[in-house]
Structures are given as structure tokens and as C-alpha cells.
Amino acid sequence: MSQESRNTEHDPSREPPGPGLGDGKSKRPVEEDLATAFLRETEVIEESIENGQKVRRKGIYLLPNLFTTSALFAGFFSVVAGINGDFTAAAVAIFIAMILDGLDGRVARMTNTQSAFGAEYDSLSDMLSFGVAPALVAFNWILQDIGKTGWVVAFLYVACAALRLARFNVQIGSTDKKWFIGLPSPSAAAFVAASVWTFHSFDAEAFGFKLLMLIVVAAAGILMVSNIRYYSFKEIDLKGPVPFVVLLAIVLGFVVISVEPSVMLLLLFTGYVASGPALAIMRKM
Template identity: 55%
Template sequence: MADYRPRKTLFNPELRRRGIYILPNLFTTAALFSGFYAIVQAMNGKFEVAAVAIFIAMVFDGLDGRVARLTHTQSAFGAEYDSLSDMVSFGAAPALVVYEWALKDLGKLGWIAAFIYCVGAALRLARFNTNIEVVDKRWFQGLPSPAAAALVSGLVWVLIDNEWSGQEARWYACSLTIFAGVTMVTNLRYYSGKNINLRKSVPFIIVVAVALGFALVSSYPPGVLFALFLVYALSGYLLAALDWLSKRKKLAPGE
């Protein structure tokens, strides 16, 4: 006998159409637009505007995940969309900005340095997506791509603000670009801040510290932001050195 059981097609009411949460994905789209805008401005020779756009993309990227968790609108679609947005905003955009500003004067070395950064961001994001369920949420494995993007674009921003040309800064830019790309794919630990609960009350001194932090950044945004992310990038190496020294001390009595 023929089987007349209903098939699972697009017209079958058993298959419910999956919706997309608007709020967190709006922030992701804003981050993607900021990264795309940075690329466009770099192509037009407006490198300072491009660098600022990457920092704006960082703000939106930091908000989309927080908003999704606070409103319970997390989804597999949102996670994939966020990853693709990050590749544009924190992978392709910084590489293109720094290449157009300084690295293209170095010939092959320039585009190789930019590619090392770009592939480092891609590998970093791929590893993050595959290890998300097995790693300690308190720590990132390797320098996060937004922080690497802030490091590279921050250098462009602060040097342009101090009237440096790309020609003068090309070797500094090349070194930092390669450093950021390689650090993204290391196993160094970086504090993630994901254990901070925004719903809990905090001591008054924390509020004062946050206010002072905003005041410090507003006093000279390019220099302060670049310094902060440079310290953060170096913190992974410092933690690795401290871990190595700690292991050496534990092994010392038995040597």
C-alpha cells in the first residue's frame, strides 16, 4: 500500500518558521555597518575616520551579546551573524585600513603583514566558535579580535592625531600588525569579563572608578584607548610569564 503520511515540506504546518530576534541583531548589524564604513573611508583616504569607525563597531559588538543575554534572545543565528560581522569589522577592516595607510609602502612585506593579521582574526574566530562550550568563560584563548582591531586602528588614530604620516610609521605599523595577528592565535589567557553580573549591586567605589575611567578616556581618546588596549594585549604575555614562574617554583624543591 502507498504511504499517505504527510511529508515534512515547507507547507507542512508541523514545521514552524523560525524567527529572528530583532534587538540583538540590530546591534550586530550596526557593528557590521561600522566595519564596512571603515573600509569605505580607508579607500577614500580618510584613515582617522576609519579608525574611529572600528572603535564604534567595538561598542556595538560589545552590546549585542549583552543585550541578547539580558533579554533572553540568544540564538544560533545570532551567534553566526555576530561571527561574520566580527570578521568584517575586526578582521578585514583593520587590515585594509593599516595597509592603505602605511603598509602598502613596504611592498610584499606590507600585504603579507596585513594578511597575517587577517588570517589570524579568521582563525581566532573559528577557534572561538568551536571551543565555546569547553573553555573557561572567565578567559579568552588568544587575544580577542576586537581588542586586536583596537590595537591596530588605535595606532593609526593616535599617530595621525600626532601628525605622523603612513610613510613615517610604516615599520611600527608593520610590527604591531604582525604582533596582533600572531597573538590572536596563541594560547595565551586574556580576561573576558563575562563573569561580571550587571544585575547585581556593586560598591559605590566601582561607580566612581567607572566615572573616572570615562573622564580619562575623554581627556585624550586616541592615546588613552591605544594605551589601554596595548596593556591588555601585553597582559596575556604577563600572565603566561607568571604561570611559568609559578610552575618553576613548585618544581624547585624537587630539582
């Protein structure tokens, strides 16, 4: 073999390029392929029937799910605050979650961005914010002092909230939208949270208040799974014009609540909780 042949054989420039070296391709396309594969494997695909045909839709609607995520965060914050003994912040967080939960559905309807994913996500968020959080806050504050009865009642509330949400999900579209069947879980949570907020603010930890909180939590749980009807307020049209007196009443409501928020909210939701049984009794008379 000639010297020229040997030099040519061992010339590095004649060797096939290694992966990613001199082949005109960088590692960027590989990374992009991995990213694309990851997005493909984690993509949300919904199937629905539209005009008699099955339609597949990829992705989720961002705006309403941002409200749901914010409500979920508020519920989680309430749990953490309750564990750390900050019961006022825990109660306030439940009310914030309630406001955000009321907005996500309305935003979805106004923007025509309803989806099955959003409905399921909202239900799971409600379970934490209005099922687990109120029970844990009430238990960590005062129910644990009652012993076994305290945690049994706290669990009763959580179980009733789960059953209430499950029943609501399967009854969507089959009931009168003017009424809720059973106490809505956000209202039950607000009733418990307002009670904790008010009694804790006044250092009301005597045995009588422990029994009162026991009754509040148990009653809220049982009313959630009852067949008692509660007004839903869904007939109120937020997009249409309203009389000036309605806006004035809302402003006055904010002023009254701001004077003593915990007490006013407790009175407000006690009235709503009592309205269901009261209307049921009146209908039977």
C-alpha cells in the first residue's frame, strides 16, 4: 500500500461524521422533538357530540381554568393556615375561594369556553376548598378538643361534601336551574368558615361554643346531601341592565359587611342556610 493510500485511509476529514458533529445538524432539533413528544403525551383531548358527530378537541381553555386554579390555591392556603393556627386567614381564604369559584363558571359561559375538563377540574377544586378545608379548619381550631366525636363530625362533613359534588355532577341539566337540591358546598363552607372566624375573633372557646361548632359542622354536612331546595340566584342576569336601586343595595351591602365582616357574613349565611328548611316548612303548610 502506497504512502498516499495510507494517508488517505487515516485522513480524519474522510471519516464519517459523528452524531451532532459536522453533520450539519445541531442538538436543537432533537431537543425540539423531545419537547414535541412531551407535549403530545400530556395533551388533553376531549370528545364531544356536536350536530350528531363526534368531535375531538385538543387543549384547554386558559381563562376560566385560571380562576379555578386560583380557587384551588385559596383552598390549599386555607388548609395550611389552619394547620399553622392562623384561623382568621384560613376562614378568609375560604371566602376568596368561594368568590373565585363563582366567577370561573360565569366567565366560561360568557366567553363560550365551557368544557368537560373545566367542569371536572372545578369539581376537584371545590372538594378541597369547600370540603376538606372547612372541616380541617374547624377541627384544628376547636373540634379536636371534643375528642373522637370532633373528628367523626369533621369527616362527616367531608364525606357529605364529596357526595354533594358527585350528585350535583350527575344531575346537571336534569334539575330546575332556579333551585339547588341540597345546600351548595360553597355556602356550607362559608357557613362553617364564618362561624370559625367570628367565634375565634371573640376568643369564644368555652364548652358551649365547642358544642355549637359541632352542630354547625354537622348541620352543614347533612344539609348538603338533603333534598331541601335552595335558591340558586342563577336567574340573575349580570350582562343585562338592572335598576339603579340594585347597584345601591350592593354598595350598601359592602358597607355593612365591612363594618364587622365576620359577624355580618355569619348572619348572611346563617340566613341562607335557614332559608331552605324555612321554605320547605312553608310549602307544607
